Amino acid sequence: MIEGMDMKALLEKAREMQKNLSKKKAEAATKTVEVTVGGGMVSIVMNGNLETLSIKIDPEIVDKNEIETLEDLVRAASNEAVRQAKQLVSTGLSDIMADMNLPDLSDLMK
Numbered sequence: 001m002i003e004g005m006d007m008k009a010l011l012e013k014a015r016e017m018q019k020n021l022s023k024k025k026a027e028a029a030t031k032t033v034e035v036t037v038g039g040g041m042v043s044i045v046m047n048g049n050l051e052t053l054s055i056k057i058d059p060e061i062v063d064k065n066e067i068e069t070l071e072d073l074v075r076a077a078s079n080e081a082v083r084q085a086k087q088l089v090s091t092g093l094s095d096i097m098a099d100m101n102l103p104d105l106s107d108l109m110k
Contacts, residue, residue, distance in 0.1 A: 033084035042073040046081040048088040
């Protein structure tokens with residue numbers, strides 16, 4: 001046993017953390033991000049589980065001679081939606097870690 005460390009308390013904190021992670025994941029699934037690119041030509045709505053909920057494309061940009069531009073806009077919107085959705089989850093995880101008040105484990109790395 002590591003001096004000054006209560007294993008029972010550490011296990012209890014781990015259980016609490018697991019419970020909080022599950023709760024945050026469920027919360028993230030209910031939150032959405034909406035990203036619009038190309039001056040509103042393409043928009044994507046995604047939830048915190050990185051599931052695409054909708055894609056809207058302005059019919060005016062659908063031109064078979066401009067498919068490459070449309071593909072670029074959809075890719076850009078998708079990438080930005082994923083980035084923002086990941087930020088939702090990351091913020092939730094940061095909150096959990098801050099609330100945990102875990103002991104300093106730096107001695108374990110020596």
